[in-house]
Structure formats: C-alpha cells, structure tokens
Amino acid sequence: xxxxxxxxxxxxxxxxxxxxxxASGYQLNEYSATGLGRAFAGAGVVGDDFSAIAFNxxxxxxxxxGGQIGASVVQMHSVVEGKxxxxxxxxKLPDFPEGxxxxxxxxxxxxxxxxxxxxxxxxxxxxxxFGLASIYNHEWFGSGHGxxxxxxxxxxxxxxxxxxxxxxxxxxxxxxxxxxxxxVNSLPYQPDSRNQFDLDGWDWAYNFGxxxxxxxxxxxxxxxxxxxxxxxxxxxxxxxxxxxxxxxNGSHHGVxxxxxxxxxxxxxxxKLNKSFxxxxxxxxxxxxxxxxxxxxxxxxxxxxxENWKSxxxxxxxxxxxxxxxxxxxxGVSYDPTPIRxxxxxxxxxxxxxxxxxxxxxxxxxxxxxxxxGYSHLFMRTAKSSNSDGYxxxxxxxxxxxxxxxxxxxxxx
Numbered sequence: 001x002x003x004x005x006x007x008x009x010x011x012x013x014x015x016x017x018x019x020x021x022x023a024s025g026y027q028l029n030e031y032s033a034t035g036l037g038r039a040f041a042g043a044g045v046v047g048d049d050f051s052a053i054a055f056n057x058x059x060x061x062x063x064x065x066g067g068q069i070g071a072s073v074v075q076m077h078s079v080v081e082g083k084x085x086x087x088x089x090x091x092k093l094p095d096f097p098e099g100x101x102x103x104x105x106x107x108x109x110x111x112x113x114x115x116x117x118x119x120x121x122x123x124x125x126x127x128x129x130f131g132l133a134s135i136y137n138h139e140w141f142g143s144g145h146g147x148x149x150x151x152x153x154x155x156x157x158x159x160x161x162x163x164x165x166x167x168x169x170x171x172x173x174x175x176x177x178x179x180x181x182x183x184v185n186s187l188p189y190q191p192d193s194r195n196q197f198d199l200d201g202w203d204w205a206y207n208f209g210x211x212x213x214x215x216x217x218x219x220x221x222x223x224x225x226x227x228x229x230x231x232x233x234x235x236x237x238x239x240x241x242x243x244x245x246x247x248x249n250g251s252h253h254g255v256x257x258x259x260x261x262x263x264x265x266x267x268x269x270x271k272l273n274k275s276f277x278x279x280x281x282x283x284x285x286x287x288x289x290x291x292x293x294x295x296x297x298x299x300x301x302x303x304x305x306e307n308w309k310s311x312x313x314x315x316x317x318x319x320x321x322x323x324x325x326x327x328x329x330x331g332v333s334y335d336p337t338p339i340r341x342x343x344x345x346x347x348x349x350x351x352x353x354x355x356x357x358x359x360x361x362x363x364x365x366x367x368x369x370x371x372x373g374y375s376h377l378f379m380r381t382a383k384s385s386n387s388d389g390y391x392x393x394x395x396x397x398x399x400x401x402x403x404x405x406x407x408x409x410x411x412x
Contacts, residue, residue, distance in 0.1 A: 025261075025287055025308070025338050025351060026151065030072035031109035031127035033405035036373030037360015038317025039331030042269040042279025045211055045221040046319075048327070048362065049371065049409055050111040053125045053159050056209035056223035056265060057171030060113055060121045060161040063411075067112030070371070070407025074105045076133070078350065082395030084141050087387060096141035096191070099347070099395075105133055109407075122160040129155050129225075130260060134348050142393045143191050145386065146347040148184040153177060153260070155205070167214060171223075173207040179230050181256075183348070187248075188390050193241045197254050197295060199234035205260070217271035227260035236297035248299045256295040261286040261310075277319040279331075286310050287338035304346075308338040315356075324364070329373075331358040337382075345384040350397035352382035360405075369409040377401040 029040045032051040044056025050068045052059030080099030083092050113123025130153040138147055159173030180200040187193040209223035236254035241247075264284040271277045287308040294303050317331035333356035339345050360373035382397040 026132035028131040033371040033373040033407040036405040037329040039333035041315035041317030058169040058209035058211035066411040068409040071108040072405035085392040099140035119163040143186040149348040151181040171209040175205040199232040201232035225263040252297040254297040279317040342385040373405040
C-alpha cells in the first residue's frame with residue numbers, strides 16, 4: 001500500500017495563494033502599487049508609500065504618520081502540452097485533454113504607521129510574502145501530478161525604525177505568520193479519483209534592515225528576512241479510489257513541515273534632479289533549503305525531491321516627477337527560476353525565468369495619494385520531465401501573466 005501512496009503527493013509544494021507567475025519560485029512582492037510600477041526597484045528605500053515594513057523596515061523613517069490599503073489582481077494564463085509516460089511499460093498513456101489555466105487572483109494588503117518624532121517610527125502591516133496557485137482543468141492529462149495547488153502565507157507584521165544618527169537608520173519587524181495549503185490530485189491511473197490535503201498552521205518570522213543616506217535623496221538599504229520552519233496540520237481526504245486503493249477512501253490526519261527561504265535585499269535610490277529618480281535592487285533568495293518536500297498521513301508517506309538552487313533577482317526603475325501632483329514610473333526586472341532542470345519541474349510549480357516590464361503612476365493631493373501599477377511578465381517556456389515513480393510527465397508549459405495594483409494612501 002505504501003508503494004501506491006508514495007505517488008499521491010509527488011510534485012506538491014509549499015505555501016500561499018496567488019499564483020506561481022509572480023516572483024520566482026512561490027515568492028510574492030505584490031503589496032506595493034508604487035513598487036509594482038518600477039518592478040520593485042529600490043524596494044524599502046524610495047519612501048513613496050507605507051510598505052517599507054515588508055521590504056526594509058528602516059525605510060519606515062522616510063514617511064510620517066499615515067497608512068494605506070491596496071490590492072493587486074493577478075491574471076495567470078498557461079497551456080500545457082505533452083504526454084504522460086507509463087514508467088513500467090514505457091508506453092504513452094491514453095490521450096487526455098491538454099492542461100489549461102486562465103484565472104484571476106486578488107492580493108490585498110494594508111499598512112499603517114505612527115511617527116513618534118524625527119528619529120523614531122512604529123507601525124504594522126498585513127500582506128502575503130509567498131504565494132502559489134496552479135489550477136488546471138480536472139480532466140487534463142497530468143491530473144495525477146496535480147489538479148489544484150492553492151497555498152497561502154499571510155504575514156501580520158509589527159515593527160519600527162530608529163535613526164541612530166543623521167543618515168543611518170535601523171529597523172526591525174516581528175512577524176506572526178499564517179500558512180494554509182489546499183492541494184488536490186488524482187490517484188494513479190484513476191483520473192476520476194481525488195486526493196486532497198487541506199492544512200494550516202501559525203509560526204514566527206523576522207525582518208531586519210539598515211538604511212544609509214550619505215546625502216539628501218541618495219539612499220542605500222540592506223535587509224535580511226529570517227524565515228522559520230513551519231509545521232502545518234489538517235486533513236487528507238481521499239475520494240472515489242478504486243481497486244487496491246479503495247481502502248484509502250476517507251478523511252485522515254495530515255502533517256507537513258516546510259522551511260521558507262531566507263532573503264537578503266539590497267536597494268538603492270538616487271534623485272537626479274527635480275524631475276527624475278533612479279532606483280535599483282538585488283535580492284538573494286536561499287531557495288536551496290527547498291531540497292525535499294515531505295507530507296504524511298496514516299496512508300501517505302511522501303518525500304518529493306525538489307533540489308532547488310538559490311538565485312539573485314535584479315530590478316531597475318525610474319520615476320518621473322511631472323509636477324507636485326503627478327508622478328509616472330517604469331521598471332524592468334530579470335527574475336530567474338530556482339529550478340535546476342526539467343527533472344525537478346513539477347506541474348504544481350511550472351516555474352521558469354521571467355522578465356518583468358512595468359509601468360505606473362501616482363496622483364497626490366494634500367493628504368491623499370492614489371497609486372496604480374501594471375506589469376506584464378514574459379515567461380520562458382517551461383519544460384518538464386518529472387517522474388513520480390509510476391509515470392513521467394513530459395510537458396511544455398507556455399505561461400504569461402499580467403498584474404494590476406491599486407492602492408490608496410492617507411498622510412496625516
């Protein structure tokens with residue numbers, strides 16, 4: 001029975017709802033519409049919204065008392081073509097429809113802070129730092145490798161910044177994190193069956209930052225997000241299993257442990273003159289901790305090789321300050337995948353290198369500011385040759401994504 005159950009979770013991955021077309025792996029940045037407009041270049045040190053607590057908490061010192069609410073809507077489009085090979089007999093399994101994804105996912109966020117004096121500020125935020133959703137048509141040919149993967153990580157953050165002397169500011173954030181996952185696939189050779197894991201849990205994480213401004217409007221920042229190992233528990237529900245797998249039908253206790261990657265972020269901003277500002281960022285994500293994915297229940301014992309690598313992401317942005325009310329911005333970013341080869345690319349995370357192209361604008365009144373950002377992601381065709389021990393999914397994933405972010409700020 002364990003030989004059969006090892007197949008059930010091959011390709012399952014870690015935690016958050018949105019979609020895998022955002023940052024590489026299952027990482028998200030879409031909690032700043034101003035940041036989206038410049039491809040998140042200068043994240044945390046530009047100082048034109050209240051989201052610094054999520055990127056570099058030292059940058060909170062750049063804003064006064066106020067807050068913002070916003071949301072990004074992500075469109076994911078994917079077509080998967082290929083074949084499923086029976087590993088035992090080396091034969092192509094009967095044709096099924098191709099895999100398709102075409103859906104929209106909202107990502108809300110909110111931030112607020114209070115400036116105690118010129119040197120100290122405290123605040124909080126709610127946002128989604130990691131996310132993944134892969135939702136295929138139920139009858140597609142790779143249903144045993146994944147039908148639905150909806151995973152959610154929500155951070156409830158509280159932190160502050162303190163300027164220790166002119167030009168140098170330190171910041172720190174304490175994060176209480178909620179993790180939820182809902183994952184579905186069919187059983188081997190039984191496309192009408194369903195295996196579902198619905199798991200959640202809470203844990204802690206931390207973010208530390210430093211910002212240095214040697215001269216006015218020229219800033220450099222470095223931050224480090226220390227993530228933790230998370231344990232999630234819940235239910236493993238199996239339906240419509242037949243033959244030797246029928247004994248697995250029912251609801252069982254499920255458990256998974258995962259470690260989200262630590263992140264190091266370098267950002268810079270320089271205002272050239274009254275009209276233009278330039279920004280840049282480089283972010284390192286320690287994805288090599290994601291070497292195996294383990295999930296168990298009384299009828300499942302699965303260790304899925306992932307073998308990811310750590311990667312650097314680079315962004316450049318420009319702001320055009322047309323007048324005191326209107327600002328226009330644009331950006332570009334290169335975001336490589338952490339997946340080493342098609343052997344480790346699963347249907348649940350058909351990740352590939354992507355190029356971000358972004359545009360945005362802000363309109364400001366005395367106290368209010370409206371921000372809008374847009375991005376189109378050009379994504380390299382993702383090839384997979386991933387085996388679960390019983391079948392091999394040889395496929396090509398043709399993906400693209402569009403994002404629109406809108407937020408409203410109020411400055412007291």
